[in-house]
Amino acid sequence: MIEKEFNELCSFRQNNPPIKGETISTNSELVKPVFANLSAFRNKLEDRFRNYKGVDLKFEYSKGASNFPNILHVSILPPEQKVSNGIYVVICFDKLGRGAVAGCAESKTHPKGLDVIIRKKSNKDELLIDVDGGKENTKYNNTFANPKEFHYELVDDSDLINHLEISLNLVLYKLGYVSSSDLSVNELVLTNTLFTQFDPKNIQDAKERITREITDRKGQGKFRLNLLHAYNFQCAISGSTVQQILEAAHIIPYNGKDTNHVQNGILLRADLHTLFDLQLITIDSETYTIGIDDSLKNSEYKIYNGRKLNLPKTTEFQPSKEAIILRNKSKIN
Known part of the structure; x- marks a missing residue:
């Protein structure tokens, strides 16, 4: 379903990696096909998950401001959640085009207490999939609670779709839109790991x-x-x-x-x-x-x-x- 857009977004970054000190304008002809792929990627996810378990979800992709973003991403947002302030599901693309990481995530600037996985401890760490942008508020490596990597070239999107479903179930459970009876055994185990808060x-x-x-x-x-x-x-x-x-x-x-x-x-x-x-x-x-x-x-x-x-x-x-x-x-x- 989304293999084509996934691979083309990776290919773009392989051919046009971010270079420190050099920016690409969002109006550049170079990035118009990228925005088209992001839009198509978003639309296909919306067709698949628009009204998931009775909850109307929003779908957004990274657009940047005047400059093209270093980290491309597509987000699935429950009601009242924002990328800048909320809990949601996101697919972030590696800055060198090696694939993407997907899962439950929280806002970088306004964390919500998820038990996130520390994927990158320092700038010296080399990850197979690296989704840290140039600015502090675009460093997304350590915002995921259940990160899973998907590598270029993606041939079958079924594993990615399945992981997005699991991630959506967990986020909707955390936000109170579904109950424990709506979750599988695996998902219940994950909720105990990701969302249980310590009470002394x-x-x-x-x-x-x-x-x-x-x-x-x-x-x-x-x-x-x-x-x-x-x-x-x-x-x-x-x-x-x-x-x-x-x-x-x-x-x-x-x-x-x-x-x-x-x-x-x-x-x-x-x-x-x-x-x-x-x-x-x-x-x-x-x-x-x-x-x-x-x-x-x-x-x-x-x-x-x-x-x-x-x-x-x-x-x-x-x-x-x-x-x-x-x-x-x-x-x-």
Whole structure:
């Protein structure tokens, strides 16, 4: 749907990167096709998300003032939200044309308390996708709560559209336009990470809640015990043997005792369990090879990409290939 405009916007920046001290006028003939692509990109998103879940959204693209903007972006704005003062969903294009980063974001000049990801700590950091402009109020790298990179040349926009939907769900939930019942399991996990504010008055309640969650999360009981024995008390990905952080991960989400079958489980270290739930870590159903999402390719988790699961020696205890296929196809849990 939007691959053409995405790639042409990247191509423009590849051929015309921002140069310090040199500006391009917004009236220049050079940028007229860029504005046309931005407008088309915006219009296609509006056609797709205009009245999303009953909420009328606004769609804007970067126009600059007298000078053409260094960072091209297209924003999806809920009611009463502005790029300069609000929470919204945005696609920002890399200043060198290598792709774009998309997700929930907050105003650079008027932050709203999102738990943003620090993508760039200093000017010395080199990012694959860099969306920091020349001015302080146009440095967008660190304004995203759930940034995901999409690289040139974009062949299929389905992953981008899916990420925009997830991001919209989270923003609309934060702003009170949808309830938790409108969110998927993955999105509920994300809301707890992105939007939960610390309240020092509730420390004791939080301590009790966390203790309950850890107990539930570990899957105390027969399911976890079976997986511990099946995997020889080792994480299937990292090989960690620290039992306190080994958890029973479901391939197909828990739906009664029948899903607590050893073939529907994998023993994972707590952090890897979370990434698996968020589908940032995947498993090939034929080879049991581990794949990691592009957003993790420059993280400490890159060492697991292409690695094979440490499988139980007993075939009957190994993960169900059919369950993995179903999980990968339907993107569940």
